[in-house]
Each structure stands twice: as C-alpha cells, then as structure tokens.
Amino acid sequence: MSNPEEEKKPKAEVAVQKQINRRNFISFGTFAVLGVAAFGGWKSLYNSAIETTGITGGAHKPLRRALNKSELFFRNFFSNNHLVKTYPKSMAAKKVRQNTNIGSDSKLDADNWRLQVKKLSGEVLAITLDEIKSLPKTDLVFDFKCVEGWDQIQHWGGVRFVDFVEHFGLEPETKLNYVGMETPDKGYYVGLDMDSAMHPQTILAYEVNDMPLPVGHGAPLRLIIPVKYGIKNLKRIGSINFSNHRPHDYWAEQGYDYYSGL
Amino acid sequence: MKTIKEKHSLVMRWTHWVNFPILTVMIWSGMLIYWANDEYKITIFGHTYVRFFPDWYYNLLHIPARLAEGMAFHFLFMWFFTLNGIFYVAYTIISGAWRELVPQKKSWKEAWLVLLHDLHIRKMAPPQNKYNAAQRIAYTAIIVMGIGSVITGLAIYKPVQFYYLTWLCGGYHFARIIHFALTLGYVFFFVIHVVQVVIAGWNNFRSVISGFEVVNTDAPKKLAKDE
DSSP states (O other), X not given: OOOHHHHHHHHHHHHHHHHHHHHHHHHHHHHHHHHHHHHHHHHHHHTOOBOOOSSSOXXXXXXXXXXXXXXXXXXXXXXXXXXOOBOOGGGSOSSOOOOOOTTOOSOOOTTTOOEEEEOTTSOEEEEOHHHXXXXXXXXXXXXXXXXXXXXXXXXXXXXXXXXXXXXXXOTTGGGSSEEEEEOTTSSSEEEEEHHHHTSTTOEEEEEETTEXXXXXXXXXXXXXXXXXXXXXXXXXXXXXXXXXXXXXOTTGGGTOOSSOBO | OEEEEEOSOXXXXXXXXXXXXXXXXXXXXXXXXXXXXXXXXXXXXXXXXXXSOOHHHHHHTTOTTOHHHHHHHHHHHHHHHHHHHHHHHHHHHHHSTHHHHSOOTTHHHHHHHHHHHHTTSOSOOOOOSSSOHHHHHHHHHHHHHHHHHHHHHHHHHSTTTTHHHHHHTTHHHHHHHHHHHHHHHHHHHHHHHXXXXXXXXXXXXXXHHHSEEEEEOHHHHHHHHHO
C-alpha cells in the first residue's frame, strides 16, 4: 500500500535541500566576492601613492584627501566662544615639558631680534620685543596638548594675537584666509587658518611661569595657540605673513594633518 | 524534515561583517597613535604587571614611529565606523529588532543561568527567543561600547570645540583612558565571541552569512507521536 504522505515527503525534502543549497551558494558567494573586494580595496589604499611634497607631504594621497575633508567638516564646529579650559596658576607645571628645538637650535641674537610682519602693501614691520611687551599682557593657564598624546597644564604670558593685530593695524591682512609664521632661520614654520589665529586665546608669548622665555621654550617670542596641537605652537617666531593660500607647514610636510585643530 | 528558518536580516549581516574589518583597522591605527605616548600600564602595589605594549609586540606588528600615518588612517575609518554603527542602530530601532536585543528585566538573572549552563555546571538553559539573556546583554553592551568609543574619540579629537563631551568623559585624560579601555573590551569581546561561535557550530555561523538556520522538524513530530 502506498502512502501518499510518504511519497510527497522526499519531493518536498529535495526541494528544501535545493533551496538551502541555492541560498548558501548565493550568500557565501557574495560574502567571498565582497570579502576579496574589501581586501583588495584595503591593499590598494595601504599601498596607495604618497603625495608629492608641496604644502603638505608624506601622507597617502587618499588619506590626505580624507584629512582635508574632515577638516572642512569639523571647522563647522569652530567658534570663538569655545574656549579652552583654564586652570589656576598653582596647577601649572613647574618643569615645562620641552619636546624639540627644531628651528631654534642656533644661537639666539636677542639684541638684534625683531619680529618681521609682512604687510599686504609690501611694507615689512620690524617690531621689537619691548614694543610687544608694552601691549596689554594676557596670562593663560591651560592644558597644552601634544600630537603625540601627552598633555601638560602650563602657564604662558604674552599678548593676544587679536590685540597684536589691532595695535599694528593688521585688520586688512586678517581678511585673508591664513597666517604663516617662521623661525628666523626658517628651519620651522607653521600655517594657521585665520579663525584659529584670531581665536581670543591665541597669544604671542614672551613669558612662561611669569619668567621670560628660556631659549628651550622659544625665546624671545613664541606662539601659544590652544586650539591647535603643540606642533603648531611655533617657538622663536622670526616672521609673520598673511596669505589666502596655505602657508608651508613643517609637520604637514611630514604627513600630519594641516589643520591639526582641537 | 528539514525546513528553513529565517534568522538574521540582511542589514544585520551587512553591518556585522562591515564592522569587523573597520574595527580591525581602527584598533591597528589606534596602536600606531598610542605608541607615540604609551603611558598606560597596570600597576598594583608598585609592581607593574602589564605594560601596553611590550617592545617585541610593537616590533612584530611594525608599529613604532608611524604616528602621522596612524592618525590619517584613524581619521578616515572613524567615519565608516560611525556611519555603519548609526545604520545598524537605526535599523534595529525602525525594524523593531531591538526587542530581541535589548536586555529585559529578567535577563540579568537569566544571563547567570546561561553562564552556568555554558560552563556545564547547570543542565538546563533558560528558554529564549532569538537571543538568550547573555547574548542580549553582550550585543547591547557592544553597541553601547561603540557609542562610547565615538564619544570619547570626539572628546580627545576636538577637546576645545567639543569641550562638553570632554567634560562628560571626565576630562581629556580620562576620556583617553576610556577610549583605550573600550578597545581592550572589543578584543575581550572578540575572543569570547569567536569561542562561542565555534561551540555553537556551523548552523549558527552560517546564519550570520546566509541569514537562515536549518531546522529539523521531525523531532517534535516524533515526540507528538510518542505521546
């Protein structure tokens, strides 16, 4: 006697098995293809060409593009109202960390030092330290952050860049997009977007812990810009210039983000 | 007779497998960054037990002196990590899949029973739907950790612009420690996860690629006949 149920069963079972095999084939096939594609994509990114060094350098081309795009995105959040947290003087480090002396390792000629400011008119201001010191002084005790990952609460004193700009009548220059600063020997140089330079906590510092800057910390005048990593805080400023294009930047040439904003 | 039982949606499978290589790149590039200031260690009563990371480990993975490269990779893949995470969370909310995922009141007690069962101390596991209580906790925790990584990451990345996030994370130092600890958490999760998947077997593993499990419907029928 034949049981219709039993005859049907194998047929249905075969159909299910077929469907299982089919779906396994499609899904595992897709998985393998996408997996290989992803690996290939990674390989080509990892081995992608390094940019030719211009204003920036040292980074894989696609990664540099990503850094620049990320900069554009995060610049939307920048505001002069966003101030770096400040601390009481008593919390400032007595022994201020010193990482490098690139650009300020030659002997400082303090008597002949002048801050050269290149104006749009072509005129070059040569400003003495005393002139800068005669401007209102601003003290800033904040957490200095290094791109390497360390940070330290430090106490700096000097003139705010906005006050400096106002005193020397540099408003037309600040309509441009960037500020460039260089050491006298041009061994170290930074480029800053104008917004960051004009941030109310950006200072041209001539004191640390209420004492004149020692050579290791950028005597006679250095940049303290809390909205940037330490790599942008140029020591021993020799000249300042303004531009609509990115000025050259020491660490951006070494593969670091040009913006390096905090 | 064998039947196909749908288990994992395409979105769940996609985000799961996309996340794996992205997180790998994030952890690797994170180590390139961490190397530049590798200050964390576990010290108890003056004795250092673990230093992150030993030199042989750094050298084996070619980690030293690649900070700029590490940052460049990290700040590209952070976008993929975040977007993939948002996609997954949005999907679970819209589809209602969160109901199977979020721990319930009883999950905390049940998870303990699941653990005892997995360790072969207890014979019976508590009844479950798609995920057991321990899975609910683990798979929700890993999402919370992911959100934590993004928030602590932003707190370190833009501590001035996102000062409120840095404050929320207990400051710059603490945010960095959480960011690091969460990464250790992923590695720990990964090890447990893989062991569990291996133990659970092929049918379970396949479901995360093909979406379905094969269920043998004969067994319950026989039981019915025996009754």
